[in-house]
Amino acid sequence: TSSAISGELAEAVNTEVAVITPPPVYSQIQVINEDKEFSNNVNAYLQKVDLLSAGLNYHLISVFGSQSTGKSTLLNALFGTTFDVMDETKRRQTTKGIWMSRAKQDRILVMDVEGTDGRERGEDQDFERKAALFALATSEVLIVNIWEHQVGLYQGANMGLLKTVFEVNLSLFSSPNKSLLLFVIRDHIGVTPLDNLAATLTADLERIWDSLIKPNHLLDSKITDFFSLQFTALPHKILQPQPFSKAVNAIGHRFELKHDENYVFDKSYHRNVPADGWSIYAQNVWEQIELNKDLDLPTQQVLVARFRCEEIAAQAWERFENDVNPVEGMSGLVAGLGDIIGPARTTALEIYDSQASRYTPKVYEVKKKELVAKIDTKLAQIYSHYISILHKIALQKFNSSVASELGKPHYTFLDSIQTAKSETLDTFVEAATEAQIAGTLLSFESELQSLTYDIEEAVSRLRALEAKKLGTRITRRVTSDLDDKFPKIYKTPSEDLWDRIVLTFRDVLVKSLANFEVEKDGVVTYDLGLGGTAAEVVIEIDQIKMEAWKVLYRKMREFSKPDSVLIRLREHFEDSFKYDDKDIPRVWKPSDDISEIYSASLKSAMLLLPLFATARLANGETVFPDPEVVPALERDEEIDIEQFPILLSESQKLPIQSDLKRIADSMYVDAKRSTIQSIRQ
Ligand code: GDP
Ligand code: MG
Structure with a gap:
């Protein structure tokens, strides 16, 4: 019948459908x-x-x-x-x-x-x-x-x-x-x-x-x-x-x-x-x-869990190593380092979790802890390598930025330093923070500390250089002041010659440092405008004072050169021998006692020699630097501090004496001759 056929057809269709997607x-x-x-x-x-x-x-x-x-x-x-x-x-x-x-x-x-x-x-x-x-x-x-x-x-x-x-x-x-x-x-x-x-x-x-x-x-x-x-x-x-x-x-x-x-x-x-x-x-x-x-099936399950979790951890680790490999040998800035190593960690842990979490929880946890520790150790190594690179770069940047700041015609040392310093530290912290990974223990605190320390050390060196520059400038002024004032003093040699010289020197030194004096609570201290600790400033000021004392040391010797001393003694002799009390040139007459005047003049000139030979104050003490500069002067090769007041040695004095005598003698002979001539005329 038709219904039977249609039933068969329906079955055939159903079968067809089943055939289309066979199991x-x-x-x-x-x-x-x-x-x-x-x-x-x-x-x-x-x-x-x-x-x-x-x-x-x-x-x-x-x-x-x-x-x-x-x-x-x-x-x-x-x-x-x-x-x-x-x-x-x-x-x-x-x-x-x-x-x-x-x-x-x-x-x-x-x-x-x-x-x-x-x-x-x-x-x-x-x-x-x-x-x-x-x-x-x-x-x-x-x-x-x-x-x-x-x-x-x-x-x-x-x-x-x-x-x-x-x-x-x-x-x-x-x-x-x-x-x-x-x-x-x-x-x-x-x-x-x-x-x-x-x-x-x-x-x-x-x-x-x-x-x-x-x-x-x-x-x-x-x-x-x-x-x-x-x-x-x-x-x-x-x-x-x-x-x-x-x-x-x-x-x-x-x-x-x-x-x-x-x-x-x-x-x-x-x-x-x-x-x-x-x-x-x-x-x-x-x-x-x-x-x-x-x-013992539970034991077997744990053994399998251990074996598999280790295998999976090894896979995860391999992937992690692959991922971080490109940045391990880095030698410069790596933009977005955190975005490279962070996901590497996440991916590795995801690989582990997705497969290992099905195994015995205890084993899974233990192996995970090991994996995390291994990964985080590696990350810490990479990170610490990176921040040490950042440290190096930061320090270079600091030095070059300071150099360019201090190369400008009008700079303020402290401001320049401060600018360079804060820029450097900011850049370092920014880059170090960017490379961090949330949830891990990566820290740059100690590197930042060490960078700060290195910068402070560099600042210290720069400050010393700056202080030296300042010292040179001050020394130059002291030199020219002394050059200006000393000749007049030497012109009137007297017992208090050295009191006047030392006084003048101290006066010049004090004036040259006056600009840097600061009074606070009645105590006078110095500020060179270079920052630094009080102790550092003291050292810098002492250095400047020492340089000034060195100038004095040189000037004392310059003005006591044998030739100059001879000239000064000769002038003194001439003044006394050729000019009378009223400072009028003598015209020798036969009645004059030339020998007497000659002897007195020579004696008085000779008496000046010790004055120029040893720097001695009126009270008998020799001239000697202030205690605070003595240690630095002792270290200075140019100076023999023991000999500070000794300007002419005995062996230097003798030729001066004989030269003076010879000059005096020839003047005496000239004087004698002039009286004879006047008689003849
Ligand atoms: P196995 O050795 O248990 O795997 O059996 P096989 O599946 O190889 O089958 C053995 C024999 O039993 C074969 O000759 C099959 O044809 C037969 N056989 C399969 N199923 C049946 C069943 O339901 N009843 C009987 N009596 N024999 C079967
Ligand atoms: Mg069988």
Whole structure:
């Protein structure tokens, strides 16, 4: 009929729609091979089926049961996998081992166990037991495949294996870590209702549980503390293909639909091993099983967490190093350094957090702390390197900016320094702040302190130079003042010659420093306008005074040069010998006592020599510098401070005396001759 046709058409359309988006078919991997070796390719497989970065968001299912009970057939029908199924025509055994495949349902991995049928060979029994252990240690759901006619046969093969599983479970988990046992009763004829079969199986399971030797703290435990139980049945696949596939579809819903009342997954079943750590975890577990060692799953989980968190931290660190590498060798200003190293830190920690946070929290935290410490140490190194560069640049800038300020025709030392200093420090702080990263302990305080110190030191040096310049200017004035005043004083040599010279010198010195005097609370101090501490100013003033005393030292010697002294003595002799009391030139007459006048004049001239030879005050003391300048003068190479007042040595005096005598003598002879001539005329 047409309605039947349209119904068929509708089905065809539906089928078409289904065909357009067929469920994915995934390849499989032999996790453990026939030689009981764990595969190296599990991570690659998980990557290939797109589950490696699933974190905890995946499920793992295993199947149990005797050989050739249609396990692989069931898995393939249920999950769209392609596990090997025994070829009916050849009765060929499939490859031994444990296989894994991603299921067509969302994020489910399925493990199929292949063994041999016989229970006669001890070796196979051993593999079966180990496989069961492995399945339990890793899987959330264990599908127990059992023929209907085996139900109630307490001695049946599956029940023996279940006893092993229960026993092992007690030793695996110190505290209950639940799993779901999903019994699938095969070749269900339907005469015995499922509920009856389930009741029989439950009773058997409880009997097995009771018969177990349990540790003390679990004596009162029930099977349901460790396992959730579900029961379902399937008709004969070959005899009732359509009801079989309908029933399989119904079971499939339990793995897919969260609202299904029989939804198989529960958070408490998960082994909490992130997908990217599963391979190591499973390998460790298998090795422990192989060595017949006691399995301690929580320890295994911590070990895996440690291993993986370290691996992930290493990845994060590598990325961080890559990111900061370009700035590590920097030698100058890097604009926006903080914007380079800050995100590098954030990215690295994000890499770590996104993967490692799924592992045991304690391990995750500890390794994170290590990573953060490592990163922050590196950042601190980079930052401290950078601020030391900033320091260097700042100091150069300070020096050049001061040089240009002090090169201007009219500058004020203090203002120039202050401007350069604040500009330099501002620039440094700005750049150092820009390169900081919020939330880290990067600080530039000590570098700023050291920069400030270096600047102060530079200022000190500049101040000393400036003081020296000032000193030179003052010394020049003192020199010219003394040059102006000393000749007049020397013109009238007398006993108080040196009192007048020293007085004049002090007067000139005081006047030259008068501009810098400041009176405060009745105390006179100095201010050269260069800043600096009181102690520094004292040193600078003493330096200027010392320079002035040096000028005096030189002038004293200049005015006491043997030639000058001879001239002065000669003038004195001439004045006395050639001029009378009224300062009128003598015209010698025969009655004059030339010898007498000659002797008196020479004696009086000779008496002046000690006055010029040693600087001695009227009170008999020699002229000597003020105590505050003595140390600096002692250090001065030009000056022999011991000899300060000694202007002519004994050996210098003798030629002066003899020269004067010779000159006087010749004047005497001239005088004598002139009287003789006047007689002759
Ligand atoms: P496995 O060794 O448990 O994985 O079993 P297989 O899936 O390889 O199947 C073994 C044999 O059982 C094959 O020849 C299948 O055709 C057959 N078989 C599959 N499903 C059923 C079923 O529901 N009932 C029966 N009686 N045989 C089945
Ligand atoms: Mg199989």
